[in-house]
Amino acid sequence: MELTFFIAAAIAILATIMVVTQYNLIHALLYLVVSFLAISVVFFTLGAPFMAALEIIIYAGAIVVLIIFVIMMLNLTTEDIQHEKEWLQPRIWIGPAVLSFILLVELVYIFTIDTPANYRSTPVEAKAVGMSLFGPYVLGVQLSGMLLMAGIVGAYHLGRQKKKVIHRFLERTDA
Amino acid sequence: MTTLPMEYGLLLAGILFVIGLVSLLIRRNIIFMLISVEIMLNAAGLAFIVAGARWAQADGQVMFIFIVTMAAAEVSVGLALILQLYHNLKTLDSDAANLMYG
């Protein structure tokens, strides 16, 4: 299991790096799916099989598909990939990268400052999660429900194509 | 079952988070920025799961569920916004949407 964890972790990191370095959106998304799958494996090794399933269904499934739909609606061309290349110059990414690297170093330092505490990865059953979810966290569930509802309404409202009312004499020919 | 230091899991979460962060900072394409946010959220969820596993408690997973919920809502609203942005500005460049310039 240890080995599984390390391999999955390595795949997750590599795939994520690939996500952020791709110019083509669809390629990036493919790597993203891989990354999510790798993480779901990590979940599994950590004894959270239910979460691993959720990860695959919701992240790798629903969300990525949603993004792909949108990309399809946007009708992107190779020109956009060219744009991406122009936008991603080293002088642009070097600063943020350095800053983030420092952040990472600090995080590592924080994680390793104490002596490592080993633990047995006892699986936590989906039932326990459910008991907890509808026990002490029932308010959170309700709130999440509302959030989702708001998300749906908001997405509907925003995504609606507004009819532009332009007088026909004023309409530009090239528009 | 094997034993595994919790730090490894957290380390993974940290690395993923920072990669997402770097991407968020360097990308101008707004869809890439959205994807980066997803990566970061996912990393945060991972951290919860690791912690939950460490203490063998269900709370970590509950938090992950909440994060997933939030991510879903966020993506749907975010994508709707991206569509609007693209319709109005004919570009995915986030820098073009600078009407809020002080």
Added chain:
Amino acid sequence: MENLLWVIPALPFAGALLLILLGGRLPRTVVSLIGVGSVGLSAVLTLLLGFQFLSDAPAGGVYRQEVWQWFNVAGFNPSIAFHLDALSLVFIFVITFVGFLIHLYSTAYMAEDEGFTRFFAYMNLFVGSMLVLVLADNLLLLYLGWEGVGLCSYLLIGFWYKEPQNGYAARKAFIITRVGDTAMAIGLFMLFQYFGTLHIQTISSEATQAWPIGVQPALIIAFLLLGGAVGKSGQLPLQTWLPDAMAGPTPVSALIHAATMVTAGVYLIARMHVLFELAPIAQFTVAVIGAVTLLLAGFSALTQSDLKRVLAYSTISQIGYMFLALGVGAWSAGIFHFMIHAFFKALLFLAAGAIIISLHHEQNMFKMGGLKEKMPAVFWTFLIGAASLAALPLVTAGFYSKDQILWLALAGERGNIWLYLAGLVGAFITAIYTFRMVFITFFGEAKTHLEHPPGKLIVLPLVVLAVLSTVAGFIELPHNFGHVVLFSSFLSPVLPNLPVNESMVPSEWMFQAIAAAFSLAGVFVAYLVYLKRPALHESIRNSGVAMALHRFWYSGWGFDRLYDKLFVQPFVYMATLNKNDFIDSFYHLLTHIARMLNRGMAHTQSGILRWYMMGVVVGALVIITISLLP
């Protein structure tokens, strides 16, 4: 009878109030009836009261009547109360009687003026205020009258308000006198501090008991009161407003700026003589101011071409004599000269007014001339007044009053040869400028066409005043010459008599002769220069030194220019410079800084999403780093 005391000032006030409230709707006859009648009734009452006072003198020589208590704050309790003693009786007699004559005269003089009602309203208000001034039983009420007459003087100088020049003169008069009043107000604060009251009699009696002669507070207070007096009376150094005050109608000049208001300073000093006696330095200053003023104003009068300005300077000069008298302690002589001066100066002004209105508001003497035949009544009365002013010996009242001052300035115990000489030179100059005026105006050839001869209402007051200017002198005659002391003995309960240096008494007649000779010499010089040999006049005028002197004296010794440079211009400059209030710019600086900060912060709102993220990252970095630091 004495219960009617309050009616004397109340009547003119009532008249003024009536005219202000109903003024616009009344016909002119009613207006003049109210205006003249109120003052006339006051005059009648004054006469009745005066007879009673003389025939049946009250205990202590004082009628006192409290009308109501003004206010009372922690022991500071001035009343609206009137105090009639010999001194105030002389003053209210002059005010009401001369005032009545001038009001009568004004009905004819102002007949054509559109502001007829307004004029009488102001005049009545003035008479009321002046009566309050001299009847006041405490200094606060006196101050009320004092400021009230100042207001009326302002209103009447600026009576013809359409000329900005008149408004300027009026403001000048008010402001300059106000400077003096301020000194006086400070004097009142000090008096209150030391005596806990402003009641004049209490202060007088307590001051003599509490203070030795020459004590410092008395000195300061006397100087401060003197400040008020010089402001009101047009003495050095606050004399500059009086010549300009001639912008008002002539009856105003006669009543306010010759007979009554300008002598308020004399009244104040006489009234507070106790304090001045306690402060010999202040009293000597009064004498010096009087002496210097009478000379300066006399020289200025020599050069004026405007008939009224000559009279104005002569007023300043004559009040200088009164101050000289007060300064040497010749209290009753000063008051006597005040009374005589009121008669003859009112006469001169009214006669000048008659000329001016007949010549269609022409005031320049050099455009007159030859009026002797055309207006005989005016000529003769003017001549009588002029003779009195020039103190022609024996027949004129002015001779007796001025001679008394000169004599006491020399022989009085505080007298001094220099003061005497100043007075003597002053008398000489007085005679010159007076008869210069007479000769230029009435003799020679006519230069202006006469519009219409003066009417009966104008001549009548002239005649009455002319009689008074001659006869009134005989109530006080020198002791080697009839020795009539009606006036000084009448005043003696209020004002102490001045002891005379006995060693000089035998030679008194000599000094009288000298004074007489000087005034006659003055007349002769005037005759020589202005009538007999005009060429001489021309040649003097054309010499360089004389021209420079002439210009200098004409402008009143340059005081106006000096004050303008010293006070007016810096004040106006400072005010206009700071019109927008430099303190405000400090607050503007604050808002400016806030706005700059805002602009700086606004730059961080670049609208570029990634910058905002960067901000978040840097912030997180800083916070985590700080928390990691030991």
Added chain:
Amino acid sequence: MILAWLLVLLLVGGILAWVSDRVHPQLPRWVALSVTLACLLMTLFLWLETPAHTANTWLMRYEVPWIPQWGVSFSLALDGLSLLMLALTFFIGLVSILISWKEIQTKVGFFHFNILWVLAGITGVFLTMDLFLFYFFWEVMLIPMYFLIGIWGHENRTYAAYKFFIFTQASGLLMLLSILGLYFVHGTATGTYSFNYFDLLGTNFPLGVEKWLMAGFLAAFLVKLPVVPFHSWLPDAHSQAPTAGSVILAGLLLKTGAYGLLRFVVPLFPEAAQVFAPWAMLLGVIGILYGAILAFAQTDLKRLIAYTSVSHMGFVVLGVFAFNQWAYQGVVMQMITHGLSTGALFILAGFLYERLHTRDIRQMGGFWPTLPKMGVIAMVFVMASLGLPGLGNFIAEFLTLVGSWRASPVFTVFATIGLVAATVYSLRIMQKVFLGQHHTTHRMQDLSPRELGIAVPLVVLILWLGLNPQPVLDLARGSLETQLEAYAQPSLKITSPNSVTLIAHPQDSVHTLKGGSHALK
């Protein structure tokens, strides 16, 4: 109880006036007029009921607990000083409603709502004896005034309204800090936490603390008054406000600053006030002279009058920190007479503005023949403003100066010189507006009966105050003596709060008063 009714009447009347706008556009005027008139009559009734010489300073008290756990109570009390101020408030309020009759034609309902609420705030400030409530009313006064300037003002109104608001609000917050500081200092010292004025009287502080606490109160009051370095909101607010706003500002709002000094600063911080006194008098004198010089330079008539206010309020500061009866009576007189005379000058400026549509005195001149009635009235108030004896302002200034002479002759001399400067600027008004040549050609109406009805009572009052001020002085005396108690015998400064309550609370204190006004005597 009648005190609370005054407030309720004004507050409810304000809302009623706003609402009644919908019924008929003229109705708000009548509502406001009748409410103010009712308040004025109630106040006058109280005055008439007051015996001339009472041993008891406090005529009436009304107190109900509000937030007892914090020691906040709805506490109102009336003494001679507040009674005078109330009479002035309602009189000026009445006048300002009357002058707006023709001038205000937009949002009439809201305008009268604001007027009545300002009056309510001022009434509250003059009545309340609870510092928490005091601060509340202090703010109530502020916001409607902001609207009055900002909505119905002249061309530069937004700027002026903001300036007014920020100055007064910032200084008011400093006062709030001091109120809280006082509350806690008193609370920790005695164990009873209370905002009540009578409880806080005689609190013992270390001098350093006392100074800082006083500074907060001073900030609010000196800005409101205003004293010279903090005066610059006033010319803008005055010149931009509608006539009614200027009148209320000059006549009433400035007086709340003076009242605050008398009522709070002086008795609450006796030692610190004495330490501060020379500086305060210096500020007063600077205010007198500086205001006068600036007034002389102005060309905007309302701005000119505003600076004369700065000058006149200098006398108030001078008097308050002289600590004696004469000066205090002078200060009270100054508050009343300045309210009337400057209010009247603003009213005249408003009348001129209605006829000419300008406030620039360079475009005026020679109005005497066309506007004789206005000229006479203007003359009276110009003379009042330069302190002519016989008019109320003279009594005020003379008493103040007599009092301050005892405290500091040097400052008094300079303040007296201010009288000359007052003459200079006052006569300038007369000269530029009414005298001289007529510039404009169009005919102007002299005062209408309504305008005369406003102006004549003011003239009568100012004359009455000048010739017979005794009723006013008598009414104020008792309360002024109370304020001065700590100074009369500084060594006997009341140390225990119990003894204060004995002095301050009359026999017929709080609970016996519920019956109404007659129960208190």
